[in-house]
Amino acid sequence: MTDLPYDALLLLSFGGPEKPDDVIPFLENVLRGRNVPRERMLEVAEHYYHFGGKSPINDQNRALIEALTAELKQHEIDLPIYWGNRNWHPLLTDTMQQMHAAGVRRALVFVTSIFSSYSGCRQYREDIQKAQAELGLESITFDKIRTFYNHPAFIETMADRVRDAIDELPAEGAEKRKVLFTAHSIPNAMASNCDYEKQLEESSRLIAEAIGIDQWSLVYQSRSGPPNQPWLEPDVCDAIRQLADSKSADQIVLVPVGFVSDHMEVIYDLDDEAANLSQQLGIPLARAKTAGTHPTFVAMIRQLIEERLGLTTEKRAIGKFGPSHDVCPANCCRFEPRRPATSRPTE
Numbered sequence: 001m002t003d004l005p006y007d008a009l010l011l012l013s014f015g016g017p018e019k020p021d022d023v024i025p026f027l028e029n030v031l032r033g034r035n036v037p038r039e040r041m042l043e044v045a046e047h048y049y050h051f052g053g054k055s056p057i058n059d060q061n062r063a064l065i066e067a068l069t070a071e072l073k074q075h076e077i078d079l080p081i082y083w084g085n086r087n088w089h090p091l092l093t094d095t096m097q098q099m100h101a102a103g104v105r106r107a108l109v110f111v112t113s114i115f116s117s118y119s120g121c122r123q124y125r126e127d128i129q130k131a132q133a134e135l136g137l138e139s140i141t142f143d144k145i146r147t148f149y150n151h152p153a154f155i156e157t158m159a160d161r162v163r164d165a166i167d168e169l170p171a172e173g174a175e176k177r178k179v180l181f182t183a184h185s186i187p188n189a190m191a192s193n194c195d196y197e198k199q200l201e202e203s204s205r206l207i208a209e210a211i212g213i214d215q216w217s218l219v220y221q222s223r224s225g226p227p228n229q230p231w232l233e234p235d236v237c238d239a240i241r242q243l244a245d246s247k248s249a250d251q252i253v254l255v256p257v258g259f260v261s262d263h264m265e266v267i268y269d270l271d272d273e274a275a276n277l278s279q280q281l282g283i284p285l286a287r288a289k290t291a292g293t294h295p296t297f298v299a300m301i302r303q304l305i306e307e308r309l310g311l312t313t314e315k316r317a318i319g320k321f322g323p324s325h326d327v328c329p330a331n332c333c334r335f336e337p338r339r340p341a342t343s344r345p346t347e
């Protein structure tokens with residue numbers, strides 16, 4: 001295919017350690033300039049050591065690229081895929097240099113964050129601008145693909161994942177089954193400047209509607225801030241305790257709607273901590289998989305690419321809000337934390 005408005009796709013992700021020696025430098029990259037106590041960083045480091053110091057996220061991104069390469073080929077879309085991360089190798093700056101060397105002029109960017117927040121939207125755009133400035137590559141165009149929290153193929157993917165999780169649970173207790181949709185907690189001060197909660201509520205509602213359930217709620221996980229700083233609540237473990245105390249659930253389904261793949265925050269915080277708690281409390285629990293490489297999800301990414309290539313005029317979205325913007329407005333996902341008078345920025 002010729003004359004496409006873009007000549008490459010960049011998969012932009014978070015990154016994760018590949019071996020034990022990577023863990024602390026990786027976490028220092030994640031938390032640079034953020035108001036997170038050192039003890040919390042060391043606690044999270046233990047989660048990674050527990051799994052041999054290797055995060056599953058890099059292999060999951062490799063699998064997604066493989067699946068998407070096949071999907072694009074099948075649809076005769078000739079777009080090479082590059083992969084760069086914010087916090088660990090392959091780092092965005094190195095990938096950008098490769099793209100430059102290969103003659104890339106206009107790249108589409110698929111970010112592995114579903115919901116709009118500073119960390120999941122604006123910070124990735126800043127990462128691109130910083131890398132471009134550092135390398136003197138401002139002449140290359142990088143255009144981020146729109147947010148897809150209400151894309152019907154994302155909702156269908158997650159509904160399928162939830163059905164599979166429900167199938168793991170016994171029939172007994174199904175009348176009092178509670179579905180908890182979970183997402184990364186963020187500081188309230190960050191949440192107040194973006195549509196993170198609104199989009200999460202809408203995705204959860206649409207997934208629940210697709211599978212015909214009404215006993216669900218949205219909870220948060222993986223909080224990292226100091227205790228005196230308000231972050232989004234309720235925490236998933238507090239929600240499970242509350243369900244046990246009030247005897248209002250005979251079984252629980254956890255749905256990590258906020259994450260694209262089953263990375264460390266999912267396999268530790270949910271499959272280890274939350275699952276152990278639920279077992280102690282005597283409530284059967286199943287955890288739905290994330291979208292990962294579900295064929296419907298991979299097809300959705302291809303459809304989002306087709307939109308931006310001008311191969312379709314259809315912009316699919318369901319629910320109360322239309323398709324998200326292609327180009328973020330100036331104020332999109334701003335986060336300017338209050339700064340202590342005498343020190344460098346925190347949070």
Ligand SMILES: C=CC1=C(C)c2cc3[nH]c(cc4nc(cc5[nH]c(cc1n2)c(C)c5CCC(=O)O)C(CCC(=O)O)=C4C)c(C)c3C=C
Pocket residue numbers: 013014015027030031034036040041044057112113114117118119120184185186187190224225258259260261263264265347
């Ligand atoms: C101020 C906000 C955040 C802090 C502090 C924070 C710390 C932190 N996060 C991870 C690991 C991951 N975070 C991921 C995504 C993510 N993180 C935040 C916010 C903070 N994280 C947001 C809003 C998001 C977006 C949601 C999402 O994209 O999933 C991810 C997943 C990234 C992906 O590409 O899938 C990971 C992994 C650590 C280890 C950490 C510090 C202790």
Ligand SMILES: [Fe+2]
Pocket residue numbers: 184
């Ligand atoms: Fe995070």
Ligand SMILES: [Fe+2]
Pocket residue numbers: 116117121122328332333
């Ligand atoms: Fe945004």
